[in-house]
Each structure stands twice: as C-alpha cells, then as structure tokens.
Amino acid sequence: MMDDDICIADLGDCPDIYVNGQTETVPRYAVWSWSASRIIETGDDLPGLLKKYRLSGSRIIRCRPVR
Numbered sequence: 001m002m003d004d005d006i007c008i009a010d011l012g013d014c015p016d017i018y019v020n021g022q023t024e025t026v027p028r029y030a031v032w033s034w035s036a037s038r039i040i041e042t043g044d045d046l047p048g049l050l051k052k053y054r055l056s057g058s059r060i061i062r063c064r065p066v067r
Helices: 046-052
Strands: 006-010 017-019 022-024 029-033 038-043 060-062
Touching: 006 046, 029 046, 038 046
Parallel strands: 006 060
Antiparallel strands: 006 029, 017 022, 029 038
C-alpha cells in the first residue's frame, strides 16, 4: 500500500461497549486504507501507528464522537 493510500481516524475517547455479553473497549485510532476500503489496524498508540505506517500528523482525520 502506498503512504498516500492510508490515513488514521482519531475516534476520540470512546466508551466501553457491550457486545455479545461482554464489555469491549473501543480503540481510539483506526488505520484506514482508501484503496481497500477497510480498516487495516486499530489501536491506542498514535505515535506507534504513525511510525509503523510512516505517516505524518497531517494524515490524521479527527472524528466527532457518536452520541
């Protein structure tokens, strides 16, 4: 994948959710591939994700929390 194909969505502080009888923590960041039209990784370590995918802060999309 090309670097210009990838961005990171900052979902903000997300609450835990209840799914299939279990409480799950929603990761704050989602690495998105435009060409594959899918999330390729999630996590809470923004500096680590930026380094792994060789991205700058300009590739972060900040999302408003869903309420």
